[in-house]
Amino acid sequence: MLTKREELFGGTPDEYLSHKEKYENSTRKAVILFSLLRKIQEENNTDLTNYRNLLSGVLGASISQDGSPFGLHYIMFMPVFMSQADEEQQERWLHRALNCSIIGSYAQTELGHGTFIRGLETTATYDPSTQEFVLHSPTLTSYKWWPGGLGNTANYCIVIAQLYSKGECHGIHSFIVQVRDEDTHMPLPGIKVGEIGVKMGLNAVNNGFIGFENVRIPRTNMLMKHAKILEDGTYVKSKNSKLIYGAMVFVRVVIVFDSVNYLAKAITVATRYSAVRRQSQLKEGEPERQILDYVTQQDKILTAIAGCFAMKMNARMLWDTFNVINDQLHKGNMERLGELHALACCLKAISTSDSSLFTARCRVSCGGHGYMVSSTLPATSALTTASCTYEGDNTVLLLQTARFLLKTWRQIDTGPLTPTVEYLKTVSAPGFSYKWENSIEGIIRGFQIVSMKKISSCLNLMTAKVMSGMSQADAWNTISIQLVSAGESHCRAIVISTFHEDMSKAMRSMSASLAEVMGQLVELYAVYWTLERLGDLLEYTSISGADVVKLRSWYEELLRKIRPNAVGLVDAFDIIDELLQSTLGAYDGRVYERLMEEALKSPLNAEPVNQSFHKYLKPFMQGKL
Numbered sequence: 001m002l003t004k005r006e007e008l009f010g011g012t013p014d015e016y017l018s019h020k021e022k023y024e025n026s027t028r029k030a031v032i033l034f035s036l037l038r039k040i041q042e043e044n045n046t047d048l049t050n051y052r053n054l055l056s057g058v059l060g061a062s063i064s065q066d067g068s069p070f071g072l073h074y075i076m077f078m079p080v081f082m083s084q085a086d087e088e089q090q091e092r093w094l095h096r097a098l099n100c101s102i103i104g105s106y107a108q109t110e111l112g113h114g115t116f117i118r119g120l121e122t123t124a125t126y127d128p129s130t131q132e133f134v135l136h137s138p139t140l141t142s143y144k145w146w147p148g149g150l151g152n153t154a155n156y157c158i159v160i161a162q163l164y165s166k167g168e169c170h171g172i173h174s175f176i177v178q179v180r181d182e183d184t185h186m187p188l189p190g191i192k193v194g195e196i197g198v199k200m201g202l203n204a205v206n207n208g209f210i211g212f213e214n215v216r217i218p219r220t221n222m223l224m225k226h227a228k229i230l231e232d233g234t235y236v237k238s239k240n241s242k243l244i245y246g247a248m249v250f251v252r253v254v255i256v257f258d259s260v261n262y263l264a265k266a267i268t269v270a271t272r273y274s275a276v277r278r279q280s281q282l283k284e285g286e287p288e289r290q291i292l293d294y295v296t297q298q299d300k301i302l303t304a305i306a307g308c309f310a311m312k313m314n315a316r317m318l319w320d321t322f323n324v325i326n327d328q329l330h331k332g333n334m335e336r337l338g339e340l341h342a343l344a345c346c347l348k349a350i351s352t353s354d355s356s357l358f359t360a361r362c363r364v365s366c367g368g369h370g371y372m373v374s375s376t377l378p379a380t381s382a383l384t385t386a387s388c389t390y391e392g393d394n395t396v397l398l399l400q401t402a403r404f405l406l407k408t409w410r411q412i413d414t415g416p417l418t419p420t421v422e423y424l425k426t427v428s429a430p431g432f433s434y435k436w437e438n439s440i441e442g443i444i445r446g447f448q449i450v451s452m453k454k455i456s457s458c459l460n461l462m463t464a465k466v467m468s469g470m471s472q473a474d475a476w477n478t479i480s481i482q483l484v485s486a487g488e489s490h491c492r493a494i495v496i497s498t499f500h501e502d503m504s505k506a507m508r509s510m511s512a513s514l515a516e517v518m519g520q521l522v523e524l525y526a527v528y529w530t531l532e533r534l535g536d537l538l539e540y541t542s543i544s545g546a547d548v549v550k551l552r553s554w555y556e557e558l559l560r561k562i563r564p565n566a567v568g569l570v571d572a573f574d575i576i577d578e579l580l581q582s583t584l585g586a587y588d589g590r591v592y593e594r595l596m597e598e599a600l601k602s603p604l605n606a607e608p609v610n611q612s613f614h615k616y617l618k619p620f621m622q623g624k625l
């Protein structure tokens with residue numbers, strides 16, 4: 001009798017399964033895992049607050065590096081329901097979703113539109129004579145494309161469609177739609193649903209497509225917590241049309257935590273492997289060195305460790321900010337919605353692009369063995385690059401942050417600013433003077449000044465172009481590279497200052513030796529990004545060449561100091577081998593034995609001579625083909 005653990009983690013490695021077998025195997029494993037999660041839910045009353053903890057359980061324990069066919073049910077279907085459905089609808093469906101007696105997906109993106117959601121083509125036309133909506137996909141490009149779990153798993157999904165009533169279009173709204181019969185799982189009449197095919201990664205997520213041929217759903221299937229359609233077809237506006245976007249903000253907050261989890265996996269593997277792997281002699285006649293002793297290796301890996309701790313603290317700040325503002329939204333106070341959206345956008349963009357960058361570095365830092373699927377690094381790399389796209393393409397999200405920053409800068413003298421942007425007032429106040437200094441505080445100030453000056457310069461450029469006769473939209477597009485850069489600088493200033501402030505608070509309750517190491521990580525993160533963004537700092541601050549020379553030696557000194565604690569730092573992530581799923585990163589360090597064990601699982605090693613020899617090779621080599 002297999003234990004739960006063996007059931008979950010045993011069997012043929014996914015990499016040797018077909019696309020179809022991989023899906024079936026991941027569904028089998030998901031059912032085991034989510035039955036356990038269902039028990040956790042039954043023990044706690046799951047609302048949005050502890051929902052995120054439950055969700056991080058889902059994400060953190062995503063047992064397959066290829067994701068899970070149930071992921072979207074937890075990541076979007078339920079959160080959207082909790083934020084967009086009214087009491088009666090929650091009464092009707094939420095409990096069934098929470099105990100997984102229905103499995104849902106979230107269908108917003110279409111073949112023809114992902115970013116520009118006001119351009120979505122799926123329609124939901126209200127028919128007052130039957131009090132129903134008619135859902136329709138008018139074109140091929142209007143087919144929903146990408147929704148996770150939709151291919152073969154979900155029997156319900158939330159569909160985002162253009163709402164029409166009394167001949168008028170009211171823009172995009174959310175609808176819950178039953179996709180498959182709850183008993184037979186057959187697609188319901190008028191519904192064409194399927195799976196979109198093999199992707200670069202996340203091939204267990206079961207991303208699907210769906211098209212509607214005049215499918216009728218009851219009026220009460222429109223999620224009506226914010227906007228409503230009355231029985232006679234009267235449209236009742238939401239207090240704020242952007243509340244429908246609320247779920248995307250929540251998921252972006254979750255994704256920041258997620259990007260930390262993925263990066264923690266990659267650096268655990270790369271760090272442990274770099275401690276085991278010996279290669280080359282540093283000095284003639286000496287034994288070969290651990291590759292972690294090479295400063296270039298430390299440059300690749302220790303900065304990733306610092307980045308992981310930095311983003312973890314920023315994920316927590318974002319979650320706390322989300323909770324505060326979400327409470328205000330529930331009380332009808334929309335004042336900080338724009339700030340939350342801008343913060344979630346830039347942190348999602350920077351956390352995922354950093355995670356993707358550092359994961360790719362971890363992959364190459366492990367040489368050939370890092371290219372083995374059994375190392376888990378290729379799959380983690382494929383995962384992190386996907387996160388730069390899903391839940392909003394990073395470029396587009398940084399432009400959203402820039403839009404908010406320019407709006408804030410226009411109003412800089414009209415009153416107090418909200419917390420995440422009040423530094424703009426400080427560093428632009430008359431009489432504010434600043435001389436570069438090689439210290440954490442000096443670096444944070446420097447990044448804040450760079451951000452402020454970029455925002456100010458973008459606004460001046462926009463104004464000048466519009467004054468010269470260019471349209472607002474063309475001016476925006478012309479300087480959009482600088483707008484993205486302003487959004488990134490603003491975010492980096494926030495990440496470094498949050499890391500420094502929150503870690504300083506945490507260090508007060510640490511032992512002196514632990515506090516020392518944590519302080520070194522903060523410094524390493526700050527100095528690394530200072531060296532990475534030297535161009536900006538030379539353009540906008542008084543940093544000098546001499547300062548840069550000192551920064552470089554400060555950086556090398558920090559690498560030397562952190563090196564002895566590198567393995568301890570990643571062990572602190574405490575990722576069990578079954579979740580790490582890596583021949584290079586296993587806790588016991590038996591890298592070579594594990595590489596060989598995994599190789600022997602290849603079906604090509606089941607027999608000494610593969611049948612292709614007799615069918616193809618032999619006749620070929622004998623000149624008979």
Ligand SMILES: CCCCCCCCC/C=C/C(=O)SCCNC(=O)CCNC(=O)[C@H](O)C(C)(C)COP(=O)(O)OP(=O)(O)OC[C@H]1O[C@@H](n2cnc3c(N)ncnc32)[C@H](O)[C@@H]1OP(=O)(O)O
Pocket residue numbers: 059062067068071075076106108109114115116117118148242245246248249255258337338341389390391392393396400403404407
């Ligand atoms: C196990 C595996 C693990 C995997 C774990 C994760 C699995 C992931 C599953 C993936 C799911 C998905 O991808 S679901 C699909 C995700 N799709 C997206 O994120 C689409 C991205 N696109 C958008 O969000 C929008 O199109 C956007 C780019 C913001 C432009 O929208 P608009 O044109 O309506 O907005 P704009 O005209 O630019 O701005 C109008 C105003 O709206 C405001 N606004 C815009 N979006 C807002 C928002 N979300 N919240 C608040 N306010 C918002 C702006 O600040 C402006 O305010 P003012 O300045 O005051 O006017």
Ligand SMILES: Cc1cc2nc3c(=O)[nH]c(=O)nc-3n(C[C@H](O)[C@H](O)[C@H](O)COP(=O)(O)OP(=O)(O)OC[C@H]3O[C@@H](n4cnc5c(N)ncnc54)[C@H](O)[C@@H]3O)c2cc1C
Pocket residue numbers: 072106107108109112113114115116145146147148202207386389390391392393395396399
């Ligand atoms: C693994 C994965 C899972 C997903 N899961 C889901 C899901 O469950 N449900 C769902 O609804 N969707 C899902 N998506 C879809 C995802 O939300 C979209 O891919 C994403 O929003 C980007 O849209 P797009 O693919 O149309 O890219 P596009 O918007 O076409 O972007 C392509 C390029 O155009 C640029 N661009 C687009 N608009 C602008 C602009 N205004 N200014 C400047 N540049 C611009 C982008 O920067 C990018 O470089 C998933 C995607 C992936 C990869």
